[in-house]
């Protein structure tokens with residue numbers, strides 16, 4: 585027996601492997617500092633937990649419509665109007681089991697064999713694999729650190745082809761933390777305007793913003809809203825990664841297609857989690873302020889410490905909770921007599937010999953970089969940075 589051919593292009597995820605190894609070491613009692621996680625260390629706000637408990641108590645434990653309960657879809661529309669100045673009707677919204685599920689269903693609903701999706705690098709590891717699982721072809725467009733990792737409109741223009749079905753934008757970005765400026769978004773809008781394709785705006789890190797203003801492409805190019813899909817969810821902003829709650833808003837034809845995929849796979853997201861999401865979206869939003877301030881303090885601490893190291897250069901990210909230091913200045917130096925030549929090798933040494941888990945840049949389309957998450961305590965960050973410094977100073 586063989587696995588289906590559709591799994592052939594999918595490689596085992598090096599990031600999951602690294603995470604698994606870090607967890608296994610920790611389980612053996614090894615004191616590992618994990619800067620690898622893509623999830624907040626903050627707890628889910630109490631009022632959100634209470635809403636889920638209340639829903640359970642009231643017996644709200646049955647199937648709901650696949651696309652989510654009407655009240656939640658209305659609350660999502662209200663959120664999109666309030667925070668993003670975007671107008672959507674509830675039948676243009678589908679509630680999913682995490683934002684990842686929304687993106688997966690989107691590609692399943694949209695792509696035919698060989699259709700292309702433009703993905704600026706560095707990218708979230710899952711985009712290319714999800715495109716390939718739907719039979720599509722990821723077309724990677726490089727960005728430059730000097731330009732703040734914003735996609736270059738000319739590069740997007742060159743990558744567009746008659747087979748391009750979508751362009752994926754993720755700001756604030758995982759892994760770079762880059763936030764695309766109005767000018768950058770206007771340039772991208774100009775590049776895609778003449779081409780009949782969707783623009784996917786993955787806004788999942790929207791609330792984790794340290795500089796400037798959050799904008800998505802629909803805000804700067806209202807003419808593109810009719811072919812934009814907004815992806816968002818509760819995981820990062822509301823510290824709800826384990827609850828699995830996301831959503832998509834977009835053109836009705838597409839959202840209906842996504843719902844059809846969902847009808848035959850997961851059906852609705854958990855009923856009482858939908859009630860929790862409703863409370864989150866309608867409830868007080870002031871807890872973001874101290875949370876973002878804390879992340880900002882950690883960001884500055886990490887960036888300053890990294891930039892003090894010879895051979896390391898780190899851009900100060902405007903959003904999300906990752907730094908993406910350029911470590912290519914360390915390549916060619918030797919560790920215990922062996923030259924360091926790549927991010928995967930560097931991450932392995934860090935984990936095996938210095939007990940720090942940091943993601944290699946390569947799987948994110950960012951060779952020459954590593955990704956460190958600052959969604960962990962300052963104490964852990966300090967310890968991780970000290971160990972990283974020890975590694976850098978041990979190189980010859």
Ligand SMILES: Cc1ncc(COP(=O)(O)O)c(C=O)c1O
Nearest residue numbers: 622682683684708758817819830
């Ligand atoms: C850019 C980006 N989009 C989407 C997701 C998916 O989030 P979730 O499925 O937890 O809602 C993640 C999670 O790491 C992410 O980094």
